Amino acid sequence: GGGWREAEEAWQEMKTDGVPPDRVAFNAMMAAMMKSGQYRRVLRVREEMKAANVDANATTFNTLISACGRAGEWRKAQMLVEEMSTLGLAAD
Numbered sequence: 001g002g003g004w005r006e007a008e009e010a011w012q013e014m015k016t017d018g019v020p021p022d023r024v025a026f027n028a029m030m031a032a033m034m035k036s037g038q039y040r041r042v043l044r045v046r047e048e049m050k051a052a053n054v055d056a057n058a059t060t061f062n063t064l065i066s067a068c069g070r071a072g073e074w075r076k077a078q079m080l081v082e083e084m085s086t087l088g089l090a091a092d
Contacts, residue, residue, distance in 0.1 A: 003036055004032050008041075021052065022054065023055065023056070023060070026046075026049045026052075030067070031063055033045060033067070039070050039071035039073075056089075058090060061084045065077050065081060068080065
């Protein structure tokens with residue numbers, strides 16, 4: 001599960017090079033963190049996404065909710081489901 005380190009390095013390089021991440025890049029980063037068991041990092045990337053004013057989609061939320069579930073963050077997962085509903089996005 002060390003693939004997230006390479007993803008994190010590429011992520012930092014992208015930002016250093018002045019390339020603003022788009023939704024696809026954010027979702028890919030979250031998926032890499034998720035697969036590596038870095039659940040709290042998934043949430044941190046979501047905060048970066050918000051700060052960059054990049055809109056989340058159903059893929060974003062599904063990854064976040066899965067990460068919360070695996071981390072035992074049930075209250076946060078429920079809040080995300082409610083946020084998805086507010087935004088009119090369907091959960092998988």
